[in-house]
Amino acid sequence: MPELPEVEVVRRGLERWVAHRSVTDAEVLHPRAVRRHLAGPDDFTQRLKGRHIGTPSRRGKYLWLPLEESNESVLAHLGMSGQLLVQPHEAPDEKHLRVRIRFADALGTELRFVDQRTFGGLSLHDNTPEGLPDVIAHISRDPLDPLFDEDAFHRALRRKRTTIKRALLDQSLISGVGNIYADEALWRARIHYERPTAGFTRPRTADLLTHIRDVMNEALAVGGTSFDSLYVNVNGESGYFDRSLDAYGREGLPCRRCGTPIRRRPWMNRSSYFCPKCQRAPRAAS
DNA sequence: ACCACTACCTGCATGC
DNA sequence: TGCATGCAGGTAGTGG
Structure with missing residues (x-):
């Protein structure tokens, strides 16, 4: 992946x-x-x-x-x-x-x-x-790009009528984030994947972006994530970041912050992993 | 215009 | 043992 x-x-x-x-x-x-x-x-x-x-x-x-x-x-x-x-x-x-x-x-x-x-x-x-x-040309700059426009990203979140994980996977808003790093960054930021983006404050957006950059840089430092051995570098070698994952693939295992078992939920024909205590579900829209 | 859903593809794990 | 089903998931295209 x-x-x-x-x-x-x-x-x-x-x-x-x-x-x-x-x-x-x-x-x-x-x-x-x-x-x-x-x-x-x-x-x-x-x-x-x-x-x-x-x-x-x-x-x-x-x-x-x-x-x-x-x-x-x-x-x-x-x-x-x-x-x-x-x-x-x-x-x-x-x-x-x-x-x-x-x-x-x-x-x-x-x-x-x-x-x-x-x-x-x-x-x-x-x-x-x-x-x-x-x-x-429609692919947005990624969060490790020095020219990534954080302000434009925040304004796009406010404008959209969608939820945060969908937005993170929308490569025209921010690129490079997939299912694994979306779940990891949301866990770090303590944000539920279904939180509406329209209510995001500037500090919340900035904090989430910091976590996205941190988790990506940490993964990069150890050669990336190799969850199922399909991902390898040009020499056929796997990375080691799968050992550092906090949410993705950890269904039933204790949250490393609070000990609550990590949950997996079907989402968009795939899965979302999250801590039900650290990442509270947003109040249902009325 | 905007948002959400699905087809595309193969191998592996699981269940009956 | 063998067959069916589900799951992994990034992207472009379609449908509402």
């Missing part, structure tokens, strides 16, 4: 192992993995040949490899189970290998996109004047 910290770990790996290499060949083993590339798999591979990779960038859960000497990028989204791996040529193909990219140098490694559930994918796009792939 790659969210911002996990994607950033991958971005850093690509910066170290893939940046400034030139592509000799790309191979699409499953067309669904490039479905966002509307011109099709053949166009994707043809246009990648001979191109030079720049410094990888990221916004929220999206990352992209700029192609030097042009205004295009290879956009990547890991979906729920996507992996970008730097592997030796001789490593056997992974069961769910979807795309392979080979390079011109003698380093002996290739870039592989592996994705069990194929919710993620790669695609090639023109950049906006800001250097962002055009198809993700």
Whole structure:
């Protein structure tokens, strides 16, 4: 379940192992993995040949490899189970290998996109004047971006007629937050996931953002969260933050603050984990 | 215009 | 043992 910290770990790996290499060949083993590339798999591979990779960038859960000497990028989204791996040529193909990219140098490694559930994918796009792939122009800056507009985020919360967890997962309001870090930040801020955003005060918004940034930075420091081993860095290694989770996946276990058993509630075809004592449900709307 | 819900996909755990 | 069901969940598109 790659969210911002996990994607950033991958971005850093690509910066170290893939940046400034030139592509000799790309191979699409499953067309669904490039479905966002509307011109099709053949166009994707043809246009990648001979191109030079720049410094990888990221916004929220999206990352992209700029192609030097042009205004295009290879956009990547890991979906729920996507992996970008730097592997030796001789490593056997992974069961769910979807795309392979080979390079011109003698380093002996290739870039592989592996994705069990194929919710993620790669695609090639023109950049906006800001250097962002055009198809993700609607994605908001993320809370670790120095240019994240905290005031605009607060005003958006006040304007919306929705609840806080929905808002946190709305990538056009704030990006990079998924189900795990939403539950973790709400637990830290002692806010129930169904609290309406319209009543948020400026201090409450600021406090929640501080907790979001804290939990993400702590996860980043230990290589991200690997809840079910599907998430790995470019070298195939798992992170350790799952050991530090306070709410997510802890149904029935004591809240680390007050000892009350953590509850799980079905929510939007997934789950919300929360402490029923620390995170009081809002009064039902009349 | 805004908000909420669902399809998409596969592997694993669980229940009968 | 084998089959069915539920669950994991980010995003874009649809329906209200």
